Amino acid sequence: MKSADRQRVIVEHLQDAGRVAVTDLVAATGASDMTVRRDLDYLAAQGVLKRVHGGAVSAMPSGLEPPFAARATAATAAKQAIAKLAAEQIRDGETVVLDSGTTALEVARLLRDRTVTVMPLSLHVAQELMGAPGIRLLMPGGEPRPGELAMVGPLTLASLRSLRFDVAVLSPCAFSLEAGMTAFDLGDAEVKQQALAVSTRSMVLVDGAKWDRAALAYICPADRPDLIITDSSAPEDDRAVLAQRGVLIQIADGRPAPQPDVQTESVS
Structure with a gap:
């Protein structure tokens, strides 16, 4: 084994x-x-x-993943505002790997009228983008998880490894400074890790309800993403710490998180 x-x-x-x-x-x-x-x-x-x-x-408070249908109706206003900011960060012509979470599904709805190449990591997202005239849809292999319809397994990983993307848009199950980005399912976490590895930049969408929480499967450290988009209910102290570590934070209600005073050299 x-x-x-x-x-x-x-x-x-x-x-x-x-x-x-x-x-x-x-x-x-x-x-x-x-x-x-x-x-x-x-x-x-x-x-x-x-x-x-x-x-x-x-070490986790709960290992049970809430059903997709229940999550899709939770914090919808925050998720839609976060998704709007995320869609604005994607340029026409870019290649995007789009996660399986409910916030990523909101991003997919905003991309239907755009001209981008998208590999969706769930059948929910794929169905949303199907038939959109400007979307070039690349389907990964793999097995859809029951209920979630997220693509997991070695075929999904192989599909990701064979390509390179401009941006990975991820929406983890939970997020904290100590535990980092986490997911309920080990296979889902592995797919998210691979999406990060094959993308030039990363964008993580995490509403305030997911902060200071941890799920069972580790994805990456909290300061691994290039950009975190959240809402004003996310803990201000945690946002400030991540900003000091060089992570760009955007708040969906338009209020930016504190940024470090030190000068940093940009990498192109």
């Missing part, structure tokens, strides 16, 4: 019981005691779990 598959088994056991024992994981994965302990150490470093004697306990 590959490491990603073993780690998925560990996370599933944590979701079910909140606590895992090394002996049980050895039986579940067929891996050695030492290999399981390495997997636990890796997941602990990502903030997914905490090591305890003989095993681990979940």
Whole structure:
């Protein structure tokens, strides 16, 4: 069993019981005691779990992902305002990898009348862009997750690795300074990581309700994105810290976050 598959088994056991024992994981994965302990150490470093004697306990407040339909009707005004700012950052003619989250779906609706190349990472987003006259739609391979319809798996990853994009537009499940960007599903997190790796610049859309939260699967540090678009309910102190680290913050109600006073050299 590959490491990603073993780690998925560990996370599933944590979701079910909140606590895992090394002996049980050895039986579940067929891996050695030492290999399981390495997997636990890796997941602990990502903030997914905490090591305890003989095993681990979940470090996350919840491992349950709210249904897509429920998320699509939550914080809609904030998501639409964030999506509007995001769409304004995309230039005609650019190539875009567009995430599977509900805020990314709002971006897709604003791109229908634009002239851009888009690889959607979910069937929800693909359906929204289907038939738009100026959209060149590139479909990834992979398996759609039930309900979410987000594309995951080795075929999705292979599709991303074979291309290069101007911009990745991501909308993670949760976001915090300590845990970084996180997702509920390990496969979804892996796809987001690959989208970041193949894009020249990255744009993360995260409404205030997602701040100071963490899900099970680590994506990247909080200061990895080039641009974070949020709303005014996001914690001001956290926004200031990220700005000091060089991350550009845009607020959907038009109020910019504090920016560092020091001069930084631009990279072209």
